[in-house]
Amino acid sequence: MKNVELLFPELCNIYGESYSVTYLKRCDPENINVIETNHKTQPAFVTQDVDMIYLGCMTERKQEMVIQILSQYKDRIRELIDKGVIFLITGNAIEIFGNEIRDGGRTIPALGLFDFYSVRYMDRERHNSQFIGNYGDLKMLGHRSQFSFAYGEFENNFIDIEKGIGMNPDTRREGIHVNNFYATYSLGPFLILNPYFTKELLGKMGLDQSLCFEKEIIDAYEYRLNELSRNMK
Known part of the structure; x- marks a missing residue:
């Protein structure tokens, strides 16, 4: 049985991010156990072996709350990354793992696990866009809606972004990938949007790579990819 920990779904599910984990379990319900961790309880990963940890998008206020919670376990998170435990981090949750978040005259210390910083531009319109990129041989799709850049x-x-923007408008690099730690600004049920990547994660956990509604989800992926390729600059 593989344990997948879904962190703080009551706080970190603005665009339906938690459904990535729901979908993953539906791909292999007999071999995946989902642990839903409330923000008021100690995460399972602190004392238990988990195979994957998921954290999704949240409001800016909740972001600071989650930093406070996870700061207690920074060394353990670093240990798990080094050991190759799978992490999937989406939306502005990625910013929690950098050095700091700058918000006007405030500087909010983050976990400092990766060497970057984020800046909130709350006085501007929210940036909304989509992207097509490459992860190895895979074409990756993503949606973003954010006030901040990294x-x-x-x-x-x-x-590697092919169409769209990366961590900020001046780079084609998107997200973080170290060992089995994957983080992206993309929102929503990322694993449904990228079925071939989902197959890879299942394989990394030693599970069968068959997907729930495989034909339908791959057809939808191909349709989105073709539409975005035709319509994006």
Whole structure:
């Protein structure tokens, strides 16, 4: 049985991110156990072996709350990343793992696990866009809707952007990929949007790579990819 920990779904599910984990379980319900961790309880990963940890998008206020919670376990998170435990981090949850978040005259210390910082532009309109990128041989799709951007070298980026923007409008590098730690600004049920990547994660956990509604979800992926390829600059 593989344990997948869904962190703080009551706080971190603005665009339906938690359904990535629901979908993953539906792909292999007999072999995946989902642990839903409330923000008022200690995460299972602190004392238990877990195979995957998921954290999704949240409001800016909740972001600071989650930083406070996870700061207690920073060393354990680093240990799990080094050991190759799978992490999937989506939306502005990625910013929690950088050095700091700058918000006007405030600087909010983050976990400092990766060398970058984020800047909130709350006085501007929210940035909304989609992207097509490459992760190895896979075409990756993503949606973003955010007030903030991240800045750094991002040498260990997750996705090389083909169309759209990366961690900020001046880079084609998107996300973070170190060992089995994957983080992206993309929103929503990322695993449904990217079925071939979902197959890869199942394989990394030693599970069968068959997907729930495989034909339908791959057909939808191909349709989105073709539409975006035709319509995006």
